[in-house]
């Protein structure tokens with residue numbers, strides 16, 4: 171009956187992957203939590219939307235290069251998704267009594283626990299595959315494409331589950347005035363300062379000092395010096411914490427013996443449609459080729475030359491998935507994260523969020539024919555002339 175179960179599961183994945191995920195806006199999340207807040211309605215919606223999002227991702231994982239799919243870590247992550255899908259579809263979505271609803275919340279908490287190490291486990295699978303074989307040239311952009319979508323999907327699935335558990339579960343931890351993970355009045359400068367203090371604590375532990383914070387707040391919309399938006403504070407904190415760690419490390423390593431180093435300057439500005447947070451350091455910056463690679467997963471998981479022993483304990487050590495994942499958090503609700511570096515001086519990081527909750531709509535990947543095409547099409551050869559000294563191997567130089 172293993173075979174029977176196996177292809178029953180394949181049929182379920184096939185069935186639910188045909189639905190497109192439904193993106194929600196922060197406005198919709200908040201309205202539901204504030205007004206209807208009906209557990210049975212939330213259950214019915216999740217009973218359909220979770221299998222849809224899980225199945226879409228399983229289909230996409232099946233499009234990964236065979237070598238990568240075969241990696242033990244990748245197999246493990248796939249099995250988590252399949253297991254979670256099976257558990258959710260076990261519930262009858264039409265007549266669920268209150269005992270079922272309690273059971274459903276337990277299953278959701280089990281899924282959060284099961285998937286808590288997905289990012290590291292998937293990164294490990296990529297590293298295993300990376301070391302096994304020098305992947306073809308186009309491996310980099312296909313992996314970048316997949317991981318951006320896979321981790322974005324995971325951010326959304328976690329939000330959906332956490333909203334339901336926090337609103338209807340019996341979790342003791344509840345932030346007053348929050349609606350689940352959403353703060354209807356998120357004090358952006360306060361979250362930025364919390365993230366700064368967290369990074370400062372780590373920085374002082376290792377460098378025995380830390381750059382000061384110099385923050386300016388401008389609200390161009392409401393007559394107030396406060397800047398609040400409807401947002402998910404934990405996402406904003408994650409982004410800023412990562413950026414402050416990079417800026418502090420750059421600054422302290424540029425001025426190793428100074429007793430006072432240049433501050434990290436932050437500007438928070440709320441405009442009609444964008445809320446901008448600019449985090450500037452005088453850490454010496456980096457070349458454009460380096461700053462673009464800060465967002466590459468393969469660059470971050472490539473086996474690094476054994477770093478000096480301090481790397482293990484440098485708490486601010488970059489090169490994790492910190493920046494790529496932070497950019498996904500910013501993009502997930504319609505924002506973005508950009509690095510502008512002036513090599514020799516320092517780097518400005520720009521975080522953009524939506525000022526209006528109606529515009530803060532989930533970014534949700536969908537597995538369809540276009541997706542398939544992305545994994546199938548060969549790597550396009552460049553159609554700009556490459557100067558001789560960077561000539562790619564496949565071109566014979568006619569002059570020698």
Ligand SMILES: O=S(=O)(c1ccc(O)cc1O)N1Cc2ccccc2C1
Nearest residue numbers: 413416417419420453455456517519
């Ligand atoms: O590339 S960076 O300019 C840089 C990148 C991202 C960021 O948020 C801030 C930054 O400053 N930069 C990070 C870093 C770390 C150790 C030593 C030197 C540097 C330089």
